[in-house]
Amino acid sequence: MHPATANRLKRLPPYLFTVVDELREKAMERGIDVIDLSMGSPDQPPPPEAVEELYRAAKQEGNQRYSREDGKIEKKLKEVIARWYAGRFGVELDPKTEVLPLIGSKEGIAHLSLTFLNNDDIALVPSPAYPVHFNGAIMAGGILYNLPLREEKGYKPELKKLDKSIVRMAKLLFLSYPHNPTTAVVDINFFKEVVDWAKGKEIIIGNDLAYSDIVFDGYKAPSLLQVKGAKDFCVEFHTLSKSYNMPGWRIGFCVGNREILSALKKTKSYIDFGLFRAIQAAAIKVLSGDQSCVKRTVEIYRKRRDLFVKGLKEMGWEVEKPKATFYIWARIPLKYSALTSMEFTQLLIEEAGIAVAPGTGFGEYGEGFIRFALVENEQRLIVALERIRKILEIEG
Numbered sequence: 001m002h003p004a005t006a007n008r009l010k011r012l013p014p015y016l017f018t019v020v021d022e023l024r025e026k027a028m029e030r031g032i033d034v035i036d037l038s039m040g041s042p043d044q045p046p047p048p049e050a051v052e053e054l055y056r057a058a059k060q061e062g063n064q065r066y067s068r069e070d071g072k073i074e075k076k077l078k079e080v081i082a083r084w085y086a087g088r089f090g091v092e093l094d095p096k097t098e099v100l101p102l103i104g105s106k107e108g109i110a111h112l113s114l115t116f117l118n119n120d121d122i123a124l125v126p127s128p129a130y131p132v133h134f135n136g137a138i139m140a141g142g143i144l145y146n147l148p149l150r151e152e153k154g155y156k157p158e159l160k161k162l163d164k165s166i167v168r169m170a171k172l173l174f175l176s177y178p179h180n181p182t183t184a185v186v187d188i189n190f191f192k193e194v195v196d197w198a199k200g201k202e203i204i205i206g207n208d209l210a211y212s213d214i215v216f217d218g219y220k221a222p223s224l225l226q227v228k229g230a231k232d233f234c235v236e237f238h239t240l241s242k243s244y245n246m247p248g249w250r251i252g253f254c255v256g257n258r259e260i261l262s263a264l265k266k267t268k269s270y271i272d273f274g275l276f277r278a279i280q281a282a283a284i285k286v287l288s289g290d291q292s293c294v295k296r297t298v299e300i301y302r303k304r305r306d307l308f309v310k311g312l313k314e315m316g317w318e319v320e321k322p323k324a325t326f327y328i329w330a331r332i333p334l335k336y337s338a339l340t341s342m343e344f345t346q347l348l349i350e351e352a353g354i355a356v357a358p359g360t361g362f363g364e365y366g367e368g369f370i371r372f373a374l375v376e377n378e379q380r381l382i383v384a385l386e387r388i389r390k391i392l393e394i395e396g
């Protein structure tokens with residue numbers, strides 16, 4: 001790192017995904033065919049209609065210019081998002097003030113911290129968590145306060161146990177269910193309890209619903225905004241990356257409280273110029289479509305989940321069968337339990353040719369676990385299971 005790098009960057013924990021990438025590349029240079037289950041980057045193609053619309057809109061005159069809030073496509077996208085929300089969650093949103101498109105939800109989450117945290121403000125962030133939830137707070141110069149998520153508590157934070165002095169300083173709370181990396185899910189009662197707890201406390205809640213559609217076995221992920229009164233101090237983040245296999249397109253959105261969104265919009269107005277109009281046009285197409293593409297994607301993940309969980313269990317590696325997300329959160333097996341999650345990740349890459357995410361990449365309470373992302377096809381997953389069996393030295 002350059003010695004003059006700003007302290008806010010020096011304070012960040014090492015980004016372990018970069019370390020995993022380096023280890024994976026080195027293994028590949030040695031000729032190992034690495035099965036990459038490390039990043040949550042969907043491998044399926046986007047809906048064909050999105051690609052066609054992108055192509056059509058990219059050629060259209062005017063779409064190359066900077067995006068403007070009062071543009072036709074921009075207005076339509078917000079309306080379509082509001083309609084999608086009403087259809088999916090039964091939550092009514094004013095497209096003008098309660099919807100804000102983002103250059104991916106990660107961007108919006110980072111900027112929420114930048115928008116609201118002063119140096120003496122606390123961001124309450126579950127641990128483990130998707131890294132931008134805590135890294136965004138650190139980069140914004142706020143105080144990060146970890147909320148440990150424990151398996152025996154269903155990976156839910158114990159908000160009522162928080163010290164009064166912490167709560168007094170808290171300005172932001174991040175939540176995210178279905179949860180990455182633990183795959184935990186909640187029902188609407190959990191959100192009701194959170195809203196009840198937060199009422200009158202001047203805490204803004206940002207709920208990251210990236211995996212709202214990647215759900216199995218009849219489970220339906222609720223929205224925090226379904227709770228009465230939630231719109232008074234909550235916002236929710238969504239992405240097209242997972243449901244529509246468009247991670248590289250960089251499009252997501254934030255909805256909810258209009259004052260929070262207006263402040264977030266102000267931050268963004270100093271930093272970015274919005275989204276390429278052709279991408280907005282493609283998003284309009286998929287969000288207003290019949291959503292059968294989402295069902296197909298979920299079915300692919302369900303099959304992979306069933307195959308992988310069964311395979312791990314057969315070799316004695318006990319893991320939860322997730323109700324949502326395309327991850328498997330796995331405790332490091334007894335044989336290797338003396339290793340840190342980073343050491344075990346290194347071993348898996350170097351000796352089994354499988355890249356995973358170390359639990360500590362998601363914060364200190366991720367130690368003892370690794371995360372598999374099921375973003376390779378079934379044939380590759382079968383090979384991965386075979387290789388894992390070998391390093392666990394299990395016959396069969």
Ligand SMILES: Cc1ncc(COP(=O)(O)O)c(C=O)c1O
Pocket residue numbers: 040103104105106107130176180208210211238239240241247250251252
């Ligand atoms: C919980 C969670 N939120 C947000 C994101 C990032 O989404 P986007 O591509 O919209 O930035 C991810 C990506 O893995 C995620 O797991």
